[in-house]
Amino acid sequence: MVSAQLTHLRHVDLAVPDHDRQLAFYTDVWGLSRTADDSGVAFLAAEGSPEQYVVRLRRAKEKRLDLVAFGVATRVDVDALAGRLAGDGVVLISEPGALSTPGGGYGFRFFDVDGRTVEVSAEVAPRRHRRIEAREPVPVRLSHVVFNAPDIARTRAWYERYLGFRLTDTVRSPRDGDLMHFLRINPQHHSVAFSGGPHTSLHHVSFELRGVDEYLRASGRAIRAGAPKLWGPGRHLAGDNAFTYFLDPHGNTLEYTTAMEEVDEDTWHPHVYDASRAEVTDQWGTSNPWDEQVAKESLNDPDRGCFVAPPL
Known part of the structure; x- marks a missing residue:
């Protein structure tokens, strides 16, 4: 297709x-x-x-x-x-x-x-950008975006069929089945992911930092500025990337991340990770637990823009 x-x-x-x-x-x-x-x-x-x-x-x-x-x-x-x-x-x-x-x-x-x-x-003209220096806690680029979807199997299949995304990994619960699909369009582990939820909404938007030191410095700046910290710092197993999640002033979840895994297309086989294992959500064991409050905030508000085109 x-x-x-x-x-x-x-x-x-x-x-x-x-x-x-x-x-x-x-x-x-x-x-x-x-x-x-x-x-x-x-x-x-x-x-x-x-x-x-x-x-x-x-x-x-x-x-x-x-x-x-x-x-x-x-x-x-x-x-x-x-x-x-x-x-x-x-x-x-x-x-x-x-x-x-x-x-x-x-x-x-x-x-x-x-x-x-x-x-x-x-054919969008590139912006004149620059190298981010050591210890500079500003985003290098947009890393990925995760959406909530009521039927992640259907949404995943649509993105694979029409837009050429490829499944990288799945996180599954022994009780609730598939919780999240990670999809890629280039060697980066995922550019989008779909998380199961009761409504269509934005789960989080992720921004890449230069390295672990810059990621921690950026996280610290946001904490000191009073940004509500939702989850982290920690390191996921799927994607092997570091994470700290914050809420923006309108309740959207934003992530600082770094060191996302890259995939070898010739040898990669998708994993299915058991969400009940603590190291799946956080290999380091440094983050606060994923609890009902974190889950609630990650669901966000139902998106008012479904099947309504933005005015510009």
């Missing part, structure tokens, strides 16, 4: 009522750089990333996920993917065309199986 291979995750776009407070948090506390503004919309970049922005914040009456964006190599790939999706009945929000966001490019938008808006683009 897939006619074009996604290359990477570009950005996550959020809408929030208290835009100014959210913007201050993402710049002053989280370490992103404000690069452009346009009447209640702010574009935020990671200093180490060539992407024009990794987060877009839009002022709105209701909190929602506006969209998640991925890259492909060429506009031919954009057209091919749009044609295949439309031909199979996937609802296109926009036809392929020029993008008016920073960096321009060529892309289109569509609804996924759960109603999230997805954007795919090519």
